[in-house]
Amino acid sequence: MIETPGILLTILSFVLVIGPLVFVHEMGHYLAGRYFGIKADAFAVGFGREIAGFTDKRGTRWKFGWLPLGGYVKFAGDMNPASQPSAEWLSLPAEERQRTFQSKPVWQRAIVVAAGPVVNFVVAILILAGFAFAYGDIRMPPVVGGTVPGSAAAAAGLQVGDRITAIGGRSVETFDDLARFARIRAGERTQIDAVRGGQTVSRDLVIGTELQRDRFGNEYKIGRLGIAGSKPVIVPVSLIEAPVIAVKRTGEIVSMMVETLSQVITGRRSVKELGGPLSIAKVSGEQMSLGLDAYVFLIALVSINLGFINLLPVPMLDGGHLFFYAIEAVRRRPVEPQVQEWAFRGGLAAILALMLLVTFNDLGNFGLWKNLAGLIG
CATH class of the missing domain: 2.30.42.10 (PDZ domain)
Incomplete structure (x- = not known):
């Protein structure tokens, strides 16, 4: 007999997985930026129209959107997707300009960008370490x-x-x-x-x-x-051994992700197997209905996925920024703004196309296309 967790439990489970994980991802960026003296203009919790918010003493606007699925952090001076200096940035007072993202050396910018995915991996490692300590290592x-x-x-x-x-x-x-x-x-x-x-x-x-x-x-x-x-x-696993085992397990999961992605790219695995937010929502509800352990383990897997995907060298993702920073570090000067602009446009188009594909796959997995074909037939 096929069981379904119900739409309300599925939505709640999805929000409780994605929302906090995207939030801690952005908090990683924020804390790293704050450590290097970069001002954050805004930190949004959720998306969409602001329903509540406040401005702290550092001038950061903390906004709460109506759609609680993550958020974003906007640093001072980060006025374009490529984070390149602009006329608007050059017109800022020198003291204010020193607190902007663009004013920092490339290694600091790289750390700020990498901090988001790193936090996702840290969350997963802590969860897996907890499992290892509580249940031992098989x-x-x-x-x-x-x-x-x-x-x-x-x-x-x-x-x-x-x-x-x-x-x-x-x-x-x-x-x-x-x-x-x-x-x-x-x-x-x-x-x-x-x-x-x-x-x-x-x-x-x-x-x-x-x-x-x-x-x-x-x-x-x-x-x-x-x-x-x-x-x-x-x-049995001690508190000292647990993080070591968790790091190893995380590495094994990432390795499997790399293998699976390479299989899709080389055609050995069908793109129909790729899932998106709707699939994550469905699995979230199912795992929550199975119990707390299954649900928490899913959070670890999704956190690893977020960290891994964001490190891919695709413009618009954190990995794309890090790729350009690596080139900048070698060349001793940034990649030309127009090159970055076109790269980020291409990256955005690729991400949107991927989102359409996985959503199409998700709807197919839910039986929508089969049902429509039946109605038409």
Whole structure:
């Protein structure tokens, strides 16, 4: 039976995920800018028309918009998308100009821009560290405990007791390393290396495909090797070890994101699998209905996603700004304003096109296009 969390719970869950995460992202920019003496003209909590607000003693207008989905920070002197000096900026009094974003050296501007994504990663690491400390670390050696009949592992001739050392040319330390590799490579051919009786054996195999459906009716295509692991061991984690494990888990998640993105770019994975805000909203409601642990873990995943996406070298995103700052640091002068302007226009167009694509995909996943086709037919 397919369960649905309900529209009100879905909306509430989405707001409680996206709103705070975008807020802390912008707070990262704000605090870094404040540390370097940059004045913030405005810090908006939410979007749309201002429904309440106040101006603090530093002259920052704190605005609360009617749509509580994040916000933004506007630094003094940041008068164009490329943050380039303009005639308006040059006309400012010298003392006021020193408190603007453009007046700061490139390394300070880079830190201010990078602070937003960094905070998103820090939030995720804190959450994952909390899970590690509360529940321990599940560790399972990459030893074959059995193979599923008809599976990729069985077809490759893997045997009980084989210790997997590498897959696809990548070293394997835990059973999770195997599962993560296979999960996003359904149907791909690869090589698996193992130690059997002191001898190294190598086998080629095609990763199996398993179609899963959860209680909410969502379908997922998962890559499976068909290997049963040995008995897992839950190891208690200290407060000192927890952040280390959390950083490692964050790195593994980012690595999987990079792999998945490369698969989409190279055509090995369909663009139809890309989701947007509507998908996040749907999953938010589903995870909240599953319990607090599932919901908090989703917040960590979304926070990592926000940090990762914002660091992509796409103009209009933080990574695009950092890309131009890197060029400026090498050339010892900024990229020409007209070049940046056209780059940011292109970046905006690309982001808008991506938003249209993922929204189209989301509506398709919700069955809208199928229903419309049925009505027309």
